[in-house]
Amino acid sequence: MTRYEIFVTYKRGIFDPPGATAARALANLGYDEVEGVSIGKYIRLDVADGTPEERVAEMCDKLLANPVIEDYRIVAKEV
Numbered sequence: 001m002t003r004y005e006i007f008v009t010y011k012r013g014i015f016d017p018p019g020a021t022a023a024r025a026l027a028n029l030g031y032d033e034v035e036g037v038s039i040g041k042y043i044r045l046d047v048a049d050g051t052p053e054e055r056v057a058e059m060c061d062k063l064l065a066n067p068v069i070e071d072y073r074i075v076a077k078e079v
Contacts, residue, residue, distance in 0.1 A: 001046050003077040004056050008065045009040035041065075046079075 010016045018039040026034045043064055045056060056074055065072045 001079055002049050002051055003079045004045045004047065004053070005075045005077055006043040006045060006056070006060060006064060006072055007040060007075070008043065008060075008070050008072045009038055011069055011071050014069045040070075 010019075016038055019037040022039060023034060023037040026037065045059070045064075047056065053074055053076065060072050060074070061067050
């Protein structure tokens, strides 16, 4: 088994509603030093040994991320 970790975030310039909401809430709680918050997705994907990272990228493009508004980063992990 091979494990990939996928980190999905909004592309630069795309409004991040959850991040904006969290930033406002932190300011309301007195955390004035917070200048911005980004909230994304973390996906742990276990696949058969020998599955290439390109195949995982294909999965991201087709289902796990929206390539129009999101970027993703794939990291191979030891299991």
